[in-house]
Amino acid sequence: MMDLRVLFPALLLICGLATVFTDDECEKKNATSCEDCLKNVSCLWCIKTKQCLTYPAKTILPPHSLCPLNDARWGLCWMNFQTLIITLSVLVAVLIIAVMICMFCCCKCENVGSKRSEAKMQRHANKTKAKQEERRAEMKQxxxxxxxxxxLSGPNPYSKFS
Structure with missing residues (x-):
């Protein structure tokens, strides 16, 4: 079994080399087309300059100095970053609104259900109480x-002791 002291630096070296080769790989595809450039996920195609660039992962969005958002392509050649950002933000907003509506409806429906069951229990209690009063009246009769x-319906003989 390999010692971790040897394995860890080896993994760091492999990751570093992969990053270096990936960086060079994008710049090597400058003279190619958008499709060839975007075959590698870490590459960004700029239509304005017709260059294949390494995607700037640290800044999340490519800076305007590197390539304007209208001209930047990543993942798909037919969709620019501006369209992608707008589409994703609209989808996220719709998703959040849908979740909020579902939560509101579920809470409201839950309250309606409990009101319904409370009303049913109250009707049952009223019915039971009416039957009990009816039985009590029958028993008295x-x-x-x-x-x-x-x-024995005359005056109570024990009333004079009280």
Whole structure:
């Protein structure tokens, strides 16, 4: 098994060489076409100067001094950076708005559902309470009928003790 002290510098050397060769590779394609230049992802084609340049990854967008955004091509020859930036920002804005609308609708629908279930539970409670009152009234009527039947409906004999 290789020692990490040997492996780490070797990896750094390989990455450094890859970067150097990539830098040279883009500049070597200056006399070619946009399609040939953009076959390498790290290359940028400038239509105005007809040059294949190494993409400036540190600045994210190519500076105007290197190539104007209208003339810069990266990835696709038919789409310039300005169009790409506008398209991506519109898509991101639409996506954010869609997520916000979905969140708003879901929260609102959730509240409507809970109101609906609360109303259903309240109706059920009212129905149960009405049945209970009805049974209580029936029970009172039965007790009264029994008292009348056995002659116990007069004054309460225990009322004089209270």
């Amino acid at each position: 039965r007790h009264k009928d029994i008292r009348d039947k056995y002659g």
